[in-house]
Amino acid sequence: MEPILKVEGLTKLFPVKKQKLLEERRFVHAVEDVSFEVYQGGTLGIVGESGSGKSTLARAILALTPVTSGSVFYQGEDITNFRVGAAGKRRLRSELQMVFQDPYASLNPRMKIGEAIVEPMLINGQAKTRAEAREKACHLLETVGLRPEVYDRFPYEFSGGQRQRIGIVRALSVNPKLLFCDESVSALDVSVQAQILNLFNELKERFHLTYVFIGHDLAVIRYISDQILVMYLGKIMEIAPYDQLFGEHTHPYTQALVSAVPEPSTAGRSQRILLEGDIPSPVNPPRGCRFCNRCFQAEEICRQEEPQMIKTGERHWIRCHFAKPAH
Amino acid sequence: MATIVEFKNYSMGFRDDDGTVYNLLDRISFRVEEGKALGVVGESGCGKSMTSLSMMRLLPDGAVVQGGEILMEGKNILDMSGQEMQALRGNKLSMIFQEPMTALNPVLTIGQQIGEILTLHHPELKKQEVRSRVLEALEEVGIAHPETRIDQYPHEFSGGMRQRVMIAMAVINHPALLIADEPTTALDVTIQAQILDVMRRLKKASGGLMVITHNLGVVAEICEEVVVMYAGQAIERGTLKAIFDNPIHPYTQGLMASVPTIRSEKKPLYTIPGTVPTVYDFVPGCRFADRCQHCGERCMKEVPPMRQAGEDHLVQCWRSDDR
Structure with missing residues (x-):
């Protein structure tokens, strides 16, 4: 089966402003050499701490920021930087949609909810007339659990959870196939977060969607995804099926992340792995393994040589010198 | 064990432009014991922050104290002069805020x-x-x-x-009470783990700790006692074990069930219907009533009394009556 989205060696560097004239040009290594595949109907979760490059990765795939090198394929077609002509671009802009983190910031406060939903439909030709668009919008509002009357209201009249539902409706209004959700539930209260997560799962079935779900909460990402990509300082550390995130057969960084998640239970936890220090600057990433100066297993080779991605099992890759390859 | 701070039937609300007072915190009672950490849990709008600001006497304009006492080592801080309070803040009473950047x-x-x-x-x-x-x-x-x-x-x-x-x-200044308002919310998980580690160490050496958070995991990590707040009412309190292993109030149960954990199964998450009411549409009875699946007639009209549900476990729900 052909993947719906395939990313190959994607790299995004941001130049750092020079302080001196003769200084060597330096770059922020935001995303480096990222490759992965997403299949129709699947959900890929991308986790990482702030500064790991997960949002930049999504923005680069969607051509919201030009990529430095590498390629992006959508349904087999090379769509890197959306260099596909005006008609192709318009199609991609409707088939690849994004739901943002902050529903307060992503809705125009002076635009009625309905207008905000209808506008992309008319631009992308999903509806011929305003009346048709309105009918579709009302139908979608009902699908996500809002009453159609909200069409004529303004964003300030809604709670965070309701606004996120509106953000989802707007993304769905142009019949997307692939939905990028960048921290889409992070700003919500836990009880609302549960409602929205369930909604995402229902909509996936109903509209045959494929998700790329970006977040920092490992528990949420694991819950919603079937494949998980762990990023650190712009590089992929591990790609694993959701049920194989535990145990010693994972990347040391993944182990540290899993162990850092505070669990809401009174059962005593096993040994916690406490990482020292902060994420280093992506301007001067450590040579060798990106994670070497915080890793509890690091040895000399880790500081000298960058490890490659090693296939350790079915749909499971780890970037570590000590990973055991699958037979 | 010495009690550092005690809230006794404390109520406060807000006066709007017309002079009408809307009650927010409704007869809150709890205690922080020496050397222990109390977790105040709830969603946004439930009055967690107003509880800590009341403790610091730093309530915003328009806030009105409606009754009750806040005792700090036996003295009611609501009766203290501005000067006395000033001597207390940063000294015996201090606070860590959510935003270390600002x-x-x-x-x-x-x-x-x-x-x-x-x-x-x-x-x-x-x-x-x-x-x-x-x-x-x-x-x-x-x-x-x-x-x-x-x-x-x-x-x-x-x-x-x-x-x-x-x-x-x-x-x-080795405070008698340290209040931490969402101390790790703005931080990455690995950094959060470091900070929780520091707080756990400090707890042993300090007076009492009050942690205000929406994150049940953080509470489980560092607290011994828990108060669950909903829409300004302290609906359930007790030891960590009592609350987490045997939640009784339907809201506490719902809250626990709706959080995906790192080991949870892939079945639909439990959801509490509806949303947290605002201060203007609180019902006279239990404020959770209209979202509660066990809601009866009495729930809408009368606030249930706090009743003992077990050793070190109190709950404010009519239903525990019937068990």
Whole structure:
């Protein structure tokens, strides 16, 4: 089966402003050499701490920021930087949609909810007339659990959870196939977060969607995804099926992340792995393994040589010198 | 065991432009014991922050205290003068805020800012003494190379390090009560784990700790006692074990069930229908009533009394009556 989205060696560097004239040009290594595949109907979760490059990765795939090198394929077609002509671009802009983190910031406060939903439909030709668009919008509002009357209201009249539902409706209004959700539930209260997560799962079935779900909460990402990509300082550390995130057969960084998640239970936890220090600057990433100066297993080779991605099992890759390859 | 702070039937609300007072906190009672951590849990709008601001007497304009007492080592802080309060804040009573980025002054060094808290309450200290006490505090919260760090400015610190500075500032006068309002919400998980580790260590050496958070995991990590708040009512309280292993109030049960954990199964998450009401549409009875699947007629009309549900376990729900 052909993947719906395939990313190959994607790299995004941001130049750092020079302080001196003769200084060597330096770059922020935001995303480096990222490759992965997403299949129709699947959900890929991308986790990482702030500064790991997960949002930049999504923005680069969607051509919201030009990529430095590498390629992006959508349904087999090379769509890197959306260099596909005006008609192709318009199609991609409707088939690849994004739901943002902050529903307060992503809705125009002076635009009625309905207008905000209808506008992309008319631009992308999903509806011929305003009346048709309105009918579709009302139908979608009902699908996500809002009453159609909200069409004529303004964003300030809604709670965070309701606004996120509106953000989802707007993304769905142009019949997307692939939905990028960048921290889409992070700003919500836990009880609302549960409602929205369930909604995402229902909509996936109903509209045959494929998700790329970006977040920092490992528990949420694991819950919603079937494949998980762990990023650190712009590089992929591990790609694993959701049920194989535990145990010693994972990347040391993944182990540290899993162990850092505070669990809401009174059962005593096993040994916690406490990482020292902060994420280093992506301007001067450590040579060798990106994670070497915080890793509890690091040895000399880790500081000298960058490890490659090693296939350790079915749909499971780890970037570590000590990973055991699958037979 | 000594009680550091006790809220006794404390109520407060807000006066709107017409002079009408809307009640927010409704007869809140709980205790913080010496050497223990109390977790105040709830979603946004449930009155967690108003509880801590009441404790600090830093309520915003328009807030009205409607009754009850807040006892700090036996004395009602609601009766204290502004001056008495000022002597208490930063000294016996201190607070760590959520945003370490905005709570520090960008034009003063870390050493000056922490030192100021010390000299404010102990003007007799000599410069050298202040510096060595600040160095000690920095070391205590796990800041490496305190000798260099003390003379640096906030912009030279990462988020996690700034939160450590905030903690150092809060504990330098060995407060009787430390209030932490969402202390790790703005931080990454690995940094959060570091900060929780620091707080766990400090807890042993300090008076009482009150942690205000929406994160049930954080509560399970550092607290011994828990108060669950909903729409201004403290609906359930008790030991961590009682609340987490045997939640009784339907809201507490719903809250626990709706959080995906790192080991949870892939079935639909439990959801509580509806949303948290605002202060203008609270019902006269149990404020959770209209979202509760067990709601009866009495629930809408009368606030249920706090009743003993077990040893060290209290719940404010009519339903526990029928069990």
